[in-house]
Amino acid sequence: MSEYSLFADSVNKTFGRRLIFKDIRFKLDSSTIFGISGPNGSGKSTLVKIIANIISPSSGKLIHNLNGSEIKPERLHNHIGLVSPYLVLYDEFTAYENLNYFSEIRGISFNNERVDNLLNKFLLFNRRDDLVKTYSSGMKQRLKFIFALMHSPQLIILDEPTSNLDDEGKEVVYELIKEEGSRNIVIIASNEKTDLLLCNERINLDEYKN
Amino acid sequence: MSKSYSLFKKDLHSELRTRYAINSLAMFIIVTLSVILFSIGNETISQSLTGGLFWVVIFFTSMSGLSRVFVSEEERGTSLTLQLIAAPSTVFSGKLLFNLILVFAMNTVIAILYSALFEAFIIKNFGLFIVSFILGNIGLAFASTIIAAIISKAGAKGTLYPVLSFPILLPLILTSVQLTLFSIDGTSFETAQFELAIVVCYDVIILTVSYLLFDFIWKE
Numbered sequence: 540m541s542e543y544s545l546f547a548d549s550v551n552k553t554f555g556r557r558l559i560f561k562d563i564r565f566k567l568d569s570s571t572i573f574g575i576s577g578p579n580g581s582g583k584s585t586l587v588k589i590i591a592n593i594i595s596p597s598s599g600k601l602i603h604n605l606n607g608s609e610i611k612p613e614r615l616h617n618h619i620g621l622v623s624p625y626l627v628l629y630d631e632f633t634a635y636e637n638l639n640y641f642s643e644i645r646g647i648s649f650n651n652e653r654v655d656n657l658l659n660k661f662l663l664f665n666r667r668d669d670l671v672k673t674y675s676s677g678m679k680q681r682l683k684f685i686f687a688l689m690h691s692p693q694l695i696i697l698d699e700p701t702s703n704l705d706d707e708g709k710e711v712v713y714e715l716i717k718e719e720g721s722r723n724i725v726i727i728a729s730n731e732k733t734d735l736l737l738c739n740e741r742i743n744l745d746e747y748k749n
Numbered sequence: 750m751s752k753s754y755s756l757f758k759k760d761l762h763s764e765l766r767t768r769y770a771i772n773s774l775a776m777f778i779i780v781t782l783s784v785i786l787f788s789i790g791n792e793t794i795s796q797s798l799t800g801g802l803f804w805v806v807i808f809f810t811s812m813s814g815l816s817r818v819f820v821s822e823e824e825r826g827t828s829l830t831l832q833l834i835a836a837p838s839t840v841f842s843g844k845l846l847f848n849l850i851l852v853f854a855m856n857t858v859i860a861i862l863y864s865a866l867f868e869a870f871i872i873k874n875f876g877l878f879i880v881s882f883i884l885g886n887i888g889l890a891f892a893s894t895i896i897a898a899i900i901s902k903a904g905a906k907g908t909l910y911p912v913l914s915f916p917i918l919l920p921l922i923l924t925s926v927q928l929t930l931f932s933i934d935g936t937s938f939e940t941a942q943f944e945l946a947i948v949v950c951y952d953v954i955i956l957t958v959s960y961l962l963f964d965f966i967w968k969e
Contacts (some may be wrong), residue, residue, distance in 0.1 A: 591833065592968075593829065593832050593833070593968070594968065595968060613836040613837070613838070614836070616832070616833055616834055616835065616836065619833065621833055625826065625829060626829055626830060626833075627825060627826035627827050627829070627830060628827070628830060629759075629763065629825075629827060629830075630825070631763055631766040631767050632762070632763070632766075636762075640755065640758075640759040640762075641830075641834050643751075643752070643755035643758070643759075644752055644755045644756050644759065644831075644834050644835050644839070644843075645752070645834050645835070646751065646752045646755075686830075
């Protein structure tokens with residue numbers, strides 16, 4: 540089993556003069572479920588984007604290690620799976636086409652078995668050949684989970700993971716968080732108490748403002 | 750390279766389904782050529798003027814469609830998805846490949862229609878025309894792709910694209926116009942060497958700068 544670790548070293552973020560958070564430090568190893576909480580506008584999504592290497596911190600750094608060696612930033616995307624409300628998949632393609640293109644662009648072979656398993660788990664198998672634009676918001680959210688997990692990432696980042704999901708969908712997600720959290724790093728950014736109850740470590744961004 | 754090709758395939762498939770760029774480019778070519786034809790009427794225009802007008806049509810048609818590669822991703826919110834599945838160099842190469850194909854297809858159609866509609870547009874040195882056409886198209890695709898990436902992050906995308914493109918494309922357009930005039934006059938390759946060297950240098954510089962800059966543009 541690969542050992543993944545994530546180390547945040549004094550991470551600060553400001554937008555112009557506005558401080559979002561400062562001096563965030565943590566070290567996470569595999570088999571951790573880490574929670575990021577805080578009120579609306581506290582910077583949860585900003586921290587998620589920094590961890591996913593989508594935006595840069597104003598100062599400080601995040602170090603991703605796999606089996607003891609640091610992962611180069613340009614290769615990081617193959618180790619991360621992200622689910623978030625601001626993630627949009629291609630409406631003009633079917634679920635299967637979306638997932639197939641994502642595999643090809645990542646440069647990994649399309650794992651039919653894993654994708655079909657995930658489609659079954661998230662109850663989308665029968666709709667796999669329908670255009671994504673015909674999906675409801677809950678179905679799109681479930682497809683985002685498949686997108687995030689299809690390449691078996693070691694770091695799974697879930698920003699508001701249960702938004703738009705019905706009770707059945709939430710159950711599947713909670714089961715998955717527990718399963719993935721037993722071998723990988725799972726980060727949950729949420730305000731939902733039930734989401735945060737799954738975490739074994741947690742930070743509240745309200746405490747990183749001064 | 751195979752990852753970039755996969756991104757190109759995704760863009761081509763998406764374009765064939767949504768017709769984001771193809772429709773606007775086709776309409777623009779038809780409208781521009783029609784306006785020029787109507788404004789000329791029965792007048793005869795000089796050969797040198799047809800060479801200039803040819804690149805005017807190419808420049809404005811490019812402005813109407815080539816920004817779509819990045820703007821459509823930004824408008825639909827799929828830029829983030831691309832950031833999560835590919836390295837910046839893969840994204841740029843894939844988008845560049847798409848714009849190269851689009852530029853060549855679009856400008857070939859323009860050249861054929863233009864030759865058919867304007868009697869004065871007679872090329873005497875066809876070899877020189879083909880070489881300058883290819884080099885000009887490559888430069889146009891390179892420059893328009895990186896400018897599209899820059900403006901896709903801005904608010905007033907539609908206005909900013911031609912404004913930012915004009916100074917960057919001006920050396921290329923002026924030299925390409927000169928090379929087209931040489932082709933019409935039947936000037937030899939030896940005489941056109943200096944202008945050809947300028948376009949080659951332009952293409953190399955723009956490509957190098959684009960790859961160096963793209964990481965900073967792509968990551969917020």
